[in-house]
Amino acid sequence: MSGPAVENSVSSGNASVTIPADISGQMLDLDEDDDLEVFSKDTTITDGSYFNTSMQTSPASMINQYKFEEEEEDVNAKDIFVTVDNPESHVTAIETYITYRVMTKTTRSEFDSSEFEVRRRYQDFLWLKGRLEEAHPTLIVHPLPEKFVMKGMVERFNEDFIETRRRALHRFLNRIAEHPIFSSTEDFKIFLTAASEELISHKKQGPGFLSRMGETVKAVAASVRGVRNRPEEFNDMQEYVEAFSQKISSLDKVTQRIIREQREYLEELKECGPTYNLWSNSEQDLAEPLKNMADCLDRCYKESDEQVKQLNDQLTPALHEYVLCTETLKAVLRRRDNIQADFEAKTEALATKKADREADSKVLSLAWDSLVGRSPEEVKQQRQQKLKAEIKEMRDDLEKLEDRLEWANNALKIDWTRWNKVMRTDLRSAFVDTAERNVSYYEKCLAIWESFLHSQRTDAEANGKDDFS
Amino acid sequence: MADSGSEDIAVIGNTDLTPSESQNNLKNTMVEKGTSLLKKMEISVAEAEKRTGKNAVNMQETYTVYLIETRPVDAASEGTSPVPDSLWRRYSEFELLRNYLLVTYPFVVVPPLPEKRAEFVWHKLSADNMDPDFVERRRVGLENFLLRVASHPVLAEDKIFYLFLTEQKQETQKSLEPLEGEKMEKAWKETVFETGFQAKADSRLKALNATFRVKNPDKRFAEMKHYGDELQAVVSQLLRVRARAADRLYGVYKVHGNYGRVFSEWSAIEKEMGDGLQSAGHHMDAYAASIDDILEEEEHYADQLKEYLFYADALRAVCRKHELTQYELETAVQDLSSKKQQREELATGTVRTFSLKGMTSKLFGQETPEQREAKLKMLETQIEEGEEMVKDRNVECDEFVKGAWTDIERFKEQKDHDLREALISYAIMQISMCKKGIQVWNNAKECFSKM
Numbered sequence: 079m080s081g082p083a084v085e086n087s088v089s090s091g092n093a094s095v096t097i098p099a100d101i102s103g104q105m106l107d108l109d110e111d112d113d114l115e116v117f118s119k120d121t122t123i124t125d126g127s128y129f130n131t132s133m134q135t136s137p138a139s140m141i142n143q144y145k146f147e148e149e150e151e152d153v154n155a156k157d158i159f160v161t162v163d164n165p166e167s168h169v170t171a172i173e174t175y176i177t178y179r180v181m182t183k184t185t186r187s188e189f190d191s192s193e194f195e196v197r198r199r200y201q202d203f204l205w206l207k208g209r210l211e212e213a214h215p216t217l218i219v220h221p222l223p224e225k226f227v228m229k230g231m232v233e234r235f236n237e238d239f240i241e242t243r244r245r246a247l248h249r250f251l252n253r254i255a256e257h258p259i260f261s262s263t264e265d266f267k268i269f270l271t272a273a274s275e276e277l278i279s280h281k282k283q284g285p286g287f288l289s290r291m292g293e294t295v296k297a298v299a300a301s302v303r304g305v306r307n308r309p310e311e312f313n314d315m316q317e318y319v320e321a322f323s324q325k326i327s328s329l330d331k332v333t334q335r336i337i338r339e340q341r342e343y344l345e346e347l348k349e350c351g352p353t354y355n356l357w358s359n360s361e362q363d364l365a366e367p368l369k370n371m372a373d374c375l376d377r378c379y380k381e382s383d384e385q386v387k388q389l390n391d392q393l394t395p396a397l398h399e400y401v402l403c404t405e406t407l408k409a410v411l412r413r414r415d416n417i418q419a420d421f422e423a424k425t426e427a428l429a430t431k432k433a434d435r436e437a438d439s440k441v442l443s444l445a446w447d448s449l450v451g452r453s454p455e456e457v458k459q460q461r462q463q464k465l466k467a468e469i470k471e472m473r474d475d476l477e478k479l480e481d482r483l484e485w486a487n488n489a490l491k492i493d494w495t496r497w498n499k500v501m502r503t504d505l506r507s508a509f510v511d512t513a514e515r516n517v518s519y520y521e522k523c524l525a526i527w528e529s530f531l532h533s534q535r536t537d538a539e540a541n542g543k544d545d546f547s
Numbered sequence: 548m549a550d551s552g553s554e555d556i557a558v559i560g561n562t563d564l565t566p567s568e569s570q571n572n573l574k575n576t577m578v579e580k581g582t583s584l585l586k587k588m589e590i591s592v593a594e595a596e597k598r599t600g601k602n603a604v605n606m607q608e609t610y611t612v613y614l615i616e617t618r619p620v621d622a623a624s625e626g627t628s629p630v631p632d633s634l635w636r637r638y639s640e641f642e643l644l645r646n647y648l649l650v651t652y653p654f655v656v657v658p659p660l661p662e663k664r665a666e667f668v669w670h671k672l673s674a675d676n677m678d679p680d681f682v683e684r685r686r687v688g689l690e691n692f693l694l695r696v697a698s699h700p701v702l703a704e705d706k707i708f709y710l711f712l713t714e715q716k717q718e719t720q721k722s723l724e725p726l727e728g729e730k731m732e733k734a735w736k737e738t739v740f741e742t743g744f745q746a747k748a749d750s751r752l753k754a755l756n757a758t759f760r761v762k763n764p765d766k767r768f769a770e771m772k773h774y775g776d777e778l779q780a781v782v783s784q785l786l787r788v789r790a791r792a793a794d795r796l797y798g799v800y801k802v803h804g805n806y807g808r809v810f811s812e813w814s815a816i817e818k819e820m821g822d823g824l825q826s827a828g829h830h831m832d833a834y835a836a837s838i839d840d841i842l843e844e845e846e847h848y849a850d851q852l853k854e855y856l857f858y859a860d861a862l863r864a865v866c867r868k869h870e871l872t873q874y875e876l877e878t879a880v881q882d883l884s885s886k887k888q889q890r891e892e893l894a895t896g897t898v899r900t901f902s903l904k905g906m907t908s909k910l911f912g913q914e915t916p917e918q919r920e921a922k923l924k925m926l927e928t929q930i931e932e933g934e935e936m937v938k939d940r941n942v943e944c945d946e947f948v949k950g951a952w953t954d955i956e957r958f959k960e961q962k963d964h965d966l967r968e969a970l971i972s973y974a975i976m977q978i979s980m981c982k983k984g985i986q987v988w989n990n991a992k993e994c995f996s997k998m
Contacts, residue, residue, distance in 0.1 A: 318816055321816045322813075322816060325809055325812060325813040325816070328805075328809045328812075329806070329809050329813075332802060332805045332806055332809060335802050335805070336799060336802050336803065339795060339798040339799045339802055340799050342795045342798070343792060343795035343796050343798070343799055345795075346788060346791045346792035346794075346795050347792050349788045350785075350788055350789070350792065353781065353784050353785045353788055354785070356781055356784075357778075357781040357782070357785065360774060360777040360778060360781065361963075363963045364962075364963050364966055364967065367966075367967050367970050368970070371970055371973075371974075374974070378977075502819065502820055502998060505998070506820075506823075506995060506996065506998040509827070509991075509995040509998070510992055510995045510996050513988045513989070513991045513992035513995055514988075514992055516984065516988040517984075517985050517988045517989055517992065519984075520981040520982075520984035520985045520988065521981070521985060523977065523981045524978055524981035524982065524985070527974045527975075527977045527978045527981065528978060530970075530974045531971065531974050531975070531978075534967070534970070534971055534974075
């Protein structure tokens with residue numbers, strides 16, 4: 079049931095808390111009312127969503143539900159298909175840019191129809207990513223291709239660059255579509271379905287610049303503060319990310335080196351065929367086998383060229399994406415740390431405040447107060463009241479924060495497992511494909527050389543030569 | 548290869564033929580061609596060893612010696628393996644032998660020696676003459692040289708060559724005991740020099756290096772020389788390109804070893820992926836290591852090309868020698884005709900053409916009849932000698948042309964056959980390399996799919 083999504087009742091003594099349907103509102107500081115309003119709109123929850131408002135569940139049971147439904151997801155067929163293709167360039171007075179066609183086919187009921195076609199530019203993808211990250215700071219968003227590539231000095235409008243980018247954008251959207259939480263966000267739906275003007279106006283409704291700034295400042299402050307007691311599992315994650323980051327970037331480098339060496343080999347190989355052809359011009363009986371040799375070498379060259387190209391087009395982007403992923407993972411861990419740091423700081427503040435109250439209750443009235451003409455008891459009462467109110471507020475705050483932290487931790491843990499699975503699948507298939515292509519390359523070359531032998535044999539038979547007995 | 552058609556030609560059907568096996572095939576072909584020498588004995592260069600000794604200027608030097616083994620054929624085929632006769636020779640002696648053959652049989656395309664210094668190397672091989680790989684390849688090259696000479700219809704009959712191989716007993720020796728070591732070496736050298744070939748060699752060398760023009764060049768030889776030039780140029784280029792490509796390919800394979808290392812490290816931080824990664828890493832290491840054998844086999848192919856690179860030189864040498872022979876004939880003919888002309892002038896007293904003699908005789912008076920008689924007699928003798936000379940030279944030229952042309956035809960057939968075999972063995976090598984590649988990557992794929 080929709081309605082004001084921000085319902086928050088704290089029942090003391092028991093761990094269950096009402097979690098709003100869309101928790102994105104909770105993720106930001108609720109001091110600003112505009113945000114409240116905005117996020118209260120984002121409560122279109124229908125069947126198939128993982129956060130059913132009718133269920134008031136604890137985070138723990140919520141997680142169980144998540145897991146359960148995730149398993150179900152494997153059994154059910156995909157109900158949404160997204161493709162990114164057809165790049166086109168647009169020229170305006172101010173700039174030139176590329177848009178891509180995004181096509182969606184879906185059976186999900188929250189979509190008004192079953193097919194959509196829109197055009198989006200890179201900036202739009204960036205916007206979507208930003209929104210998802212803001213809404214779910216401890217969930218892992220698949221990386222986008224980089225803004226532009228410095229090293230290759232690739233032009234933005236170079237065909238290969240556009241194609242590589244298109245493929246990466248396609249993968250990005252598909253990962254989002256496969257993600258149980260992301261794929262059911264309003265932002266994702268709007269991205270897939272809204273006409274260009276609609277999207278522009280929707281973008282404008284995002285959290286204001288100031289709130290975003292505020293969030294950043296707090297994040298910086300929190301990171302400066304640092305986390306005191308990071309749970310063991312997150313330490314493990316941190317270590318893993320460090321190590322994984324090194325390994326994946328090494329693999330990326332090794333792959334680049336292989337491509338480079340192979341290209342240099344091809345430069346030399348290119349000259350072999352022509353040299354044999356040149357030789358065949360001076361020969362008579364030997365001319366035929368020499369020409370055949372030249373032909374074989376030329377064909378091997380073509381196969382090798384193709385193989386390098388595929389290595390560059392398939393394996394390189396796959397590895398590269400996971401290099402970018404490690405940045406995402408580090409950011410996610412950082413954001414989780416910040417939430418915990420914030421919580422720790424506020425816990426400390428509460429403790430201090432409580433101690434103050436304790437201390438204060440023992441203090442006799444101050445001289446100043448008596449000067450001002452209030453009775454010591456009165457003053458003390460007032461102070462105590464004030465402190466009590468402050469403490470209550472802080473405690474409320476803290477409980478919210480505690481929930482938020484627990485939520486963030488659990489979400490991260492689950493998404494971590496999911497990410498691991500996806501990573502494993504992605505990299506496994508990337509390497510399996512590479513191995514397959516290499517096998518195919520060698521098979522083709524094998525056929526080429528066997529055909530050479532065959533031609534020599536038939537030549538020998540034709541000439542009645544008895545050379546090989 | 549079982550599926551590719553009929554298998555009546557065994558060699559091609561067996562794509563697993565290694566280059567050393569195809570080298571054996573080459574040897575067998577030469578033996579079958581059956582010079583009387585090869586029918587009698589098996590020849591091999593079995594070992595190489597380092598020696599130190601004093602050289603001509605009494606300084607210590609290190610050099611390599613090669614063990615030449617000969618074995619009578621009959622004994623081997625009976626199944627008994629008697630101890631082969633053997634002696635040690637160094638590279639310079641091989642060179643001496645070859646120079647002797649070049650001078651003694653100028654119309655023969657003399658088989659070349661393996662290169663003195665390593666050329667067309669790619670980075671793995673050093674150009675160091677003491678490098679064991681280089682020494683080994685040279686050993687094979689020297690054996691090949693001896694077999695080539697032994698299978699040549701003309702060269703195989705040469706006594707000096709026979710002595711080079713065997714030198715068990717010498718007739719010039721007083722005792723009939725076999726000579727040992729250095730003494731033997733010196734003895735053979737003396738024998739070679741006793742043939743007097745050195746003097747011939749020197750004069751030939753001088754003549755060949757001089758520029759001379761032949762009036763009526765033999766078109767066939769001119770074409771052959773041109774072919775020799777082209778062959779040399781194109782094979783050099785091929786060897787260069789091949790060496791560079793080999794270098795690069797080495798790099799490609801070796802970098803895959805880095806995959807092995809990183810996979811291994813990565814497997815340490817993964818749980819489910821660990822095993823697959825680890826075993827895939829091993830296959831990457833195997834792939835990287837496989838290039839060493841592959842390129843070593845390719846060196847055999849390069850050696851076969853090199854042999855014909857040097858053969859091209861030998862071919863050109865024959866053409867050049869033919870030119871010299873023809874030039875000498877033409878010179879003799881010219882000398883003879885000018886002498887005849889002089890005789891005529893003297894006999895008739897007429898000066899047909901302007902000559903210094905004519906002028907001086909006009910200026911300083913005629914000769915006395917006695918002087919003229921004497922001169923005429925001398926000229927007659929000279930003309931007789933000249934006619935002999937021309938006859939000899941003609942014979943020489945004809946024999947040279949006949950011999951050279953036969954040998955060139957023989958050489959052409961040998962070259963076509965050998966190079967064709969070389970191309971086939973190269974293809975076989977490539978097939979083997981592809982098969983290895985397929986195996987490694989299939990294994991890797993299996994490991995990856997377990998990731």
